[in-house]
Amino acid sequence: MPNNLFHALQDAVKDSQQKRFVTSPSGLSLSYGDFFDLAARYATALQSHGIEKGDRVLAKTAKSIHSLALYVSCLQQGAIFIPVNPLCSEEEMSYLINDAAPAIVVLDPDSSVATDIATETIGPSGTLSKLASKSPPLTEHALSSSEDTAVILYTSGTTGRPKGVMISHRALMANGSALNQLWGFSQSDILLHTLPLFHVHGLFVAMHCAMFSAAEVIFLEKFSVSETIENLAIATVFMGVPTYYSRLLSRGDFTKDICSGMRLFTSGSAPMTEQTHHAFHGRTGHKILERYGMTEAGIISSNPLHGDRIPGSVGFALPGVQMRVSNEERECNPGEVGIVEVAGDHLFNGYWRKPKETAEVFRNDGFLVTGDVGVMDEDGRLRLKGRNTDLIISGGENIYPKEIELHLDDVECVVESAVIGISDDDLGERIVAVIVARGIFSEQKVKEVLENKVADFKFPKEFIIVEELPRNSMGKIQKSKLRDAYNEQAPYEGESRNR
Structure with missing residues (x-):
């Protein structure tokens, strides 16, 4: 080699x-x-x-x-x-x-x-x-x-x-x-x-x-829907994020005939809804191959090229990859929910100039703690249940709320903020900032402060104004309650909301 x-x-x-x-x-x-x-x-x-x-x-x-x-x-x-x-x-x-x-x-x-x-x-x-x-x-x-x-x-x-x-x-x-x-x-x-x-x-x-x-x-x-449709006719493989597939499906001229020469569609970087998976199969005759990975480990698991590609599953560990689901005390049995951990030659060398942070994500036996919550069946097929971090994946981009919150909390009209991801048919998750306001909240003021501090794709798509943020007995903001509450609300119409 x-x-x-x-x-x-x-x-x-x-x-x-x-x-x-x-x-x-x-x-x-x-x-x-x-x-x-x-x-x-x-x-x-x-x-x-x-x-x-x-x-x-x-x-x-x-x-x-x-x-x-x-x-x-x-x-x-x-x-x-x-x-x-x-x-x-x-x-x-x-x-x-x-x-x-x-x-x-x-x-x-x-x-x-x-x-x-x-x-x-x-x-x-x-x-x-x-x-x-x-x-x-x-x-x-x-x-x-x-x-x-x-x-x-x-x-x-x-x-x-x-x-x-x-x-x-x-x-x-x-x-x-x-x-x-x-x-x-x-x-x-x-x-x-x-x-x-x-x-x-x-x-x-x-x-x-x-x-x-x-x-x-x-x-x-x-990615352009029109250019993608035009070039699929001469391609054999396409790799995308779920947002790409939902946008292709929104076009009436995206047909089975266009995909006649294709042999493989893969998706990753964010979870795909079962609805998108089934709709794509119904439209094109192709089942999207979902896989799972992270920056620190590359691709960890994949659905098979030949065999069942099950919606909601990210498949089996790649050759050379050791994958397990564990809790704090032991490796989980099939069907038990825990944290996904992996080992193998595909793992990263560590975080640049951050030995402490590097040590914190590895077990004593060399397994990397991914931070993803999952469950594995008896055959070794993995399903992801969520994340034990606040990571938002919007349009295939990884966004950590703390980065945005640090700047939001510096705005004069903001007392404190909690940034969450809300389910979105197009983006997978859209960024929502839940704000406790000081006086009259000004979205324009927020834009002025954030303009040169965060990339455009990290800017909140919606602001929700509340009197206080939910906290547990230790004073930690309970973002799970915010996600549960606002995922049930009507779709965003483009204005700040008071709740």
Whole structure:
């Protein structure tokens, strides 16, 4: 087995250099040979900046073939790639730069950031891209080991501050090769890629499955119902979040005929309702394959490619993954509800510069405590029941309420707040802020304060004004009561509500 991810990807495509790899609606089309040549030129450009093995490259860029090539160039260089959401706010970006301490920050040409660290831009008019176009391809390969960190992905924590999840070459190779075999990928596949590149789902699950099998990728810059319907007719595999599927189903021109060449639809990053699962099957004849994963562990379990795909179930542990359901004292029996715990080569290396937080999520026997509540049947099939954290998953994005609450509570007209997720047919969950107001509540004031502090997708869709927040005997806010109460209310009509 290759000793790092770059060598593994090179080996996988060594006999497919002339084969088409990736195409985009902009007209850019690259073979595998052309793509790795582009990545090698970016590696030379990074080297000219003094980037060495172990240095961190933070990229806040829109999804593009260039940003994908930058990722692979970091693998070749032995640098640690840190992709961040291009929608993150100035304050969020400042925190990420201070925490990650990158050697270079890469942005889109129309972006800027306040930092003393070297910055470059990427894309057709980008400064780093122009430098790469004039540079020879790097022929050297860093001698990264399988245990070295390849990528750091930032994920929000219950404290409100994101934590850097260090993901090794070992973990990415183990997960990628397992999924490639489990889902039956081959050179003849054409993956329709509409996911972002700053998540496990889009960067690792989708791209690694394609590259490990030398498959072709139709590379859309973002999910668009119209573009997706247009390209499904020539694709064989589609990966999405539940919101993508509900939006496809809302279109009358999304028909069974359009999906006639498809062999696989997968869904993850958020729970899918049984209604969506059944409606999609009824419309297209395809049963969506649901799987389960997290940033710290990659993909943990999956429904089978061949066999029953049961709505509400996330299937069986992947090959090489140990999975159990436990309570504080023991491993649960089949049918008992507990916390999902996992072990295997797919696990992360730890949280960047946070050894205490890392130790807190591992058992003494090396199992990672996922924080997800689940139940396993006698056959080993897992069903998730919820989360033992306040995490909100809206439109496939992970959002921790504390991050929003810290800013809401600073607003003059807010005494205190509780941010919760409410069931939503389109987004899975929509963000609702329950507010104890000081005087007259002003949604405009809140918008002004939050504008540059949180990304747009984290902004509450609804504000509910209450006299007090429910608390237990220890004074802790009982968010479960808020979720239960407001999930039963009528759909939101766009105005703040008093309760």
